[in-house]
Amino acid sequence: IMVNYNLLMASMRIGNTTFTVSGTVPFDSWIKIDLTYGGGFLKLYINDIIQTGGSILCSGSLKTNTNPLIFGGGLYGSIDEIKISRQVYVPS
Helix, strand or coil: CEEECCEEEEEEEECCEEEEEEEECCCCCCCCEEEEEECCEEEEEECCEEEEEEEEECCCCECCCCCCCCCCCCCCCCCCCCCCCCCCCCCC
């Protein structure tokens, strides 16, 4: 997940393809970001709202590796909470 000013882009490697979704974020305010993969779609929610350009049809297994996860590299701001889950999350 990368943020450049107010553009948020999230990429995920599924099968042999990298899929990217995007959305806009408000500047200087707390936001909630959810990136989900399930049911044949990669989806990006910002504050529980699916974004225009935030859903893409895809299929396959997630690519895995043993590299460490890095959160907040190059981030100007704060991260409050991170959650990784196996089930498909649908914001209410």
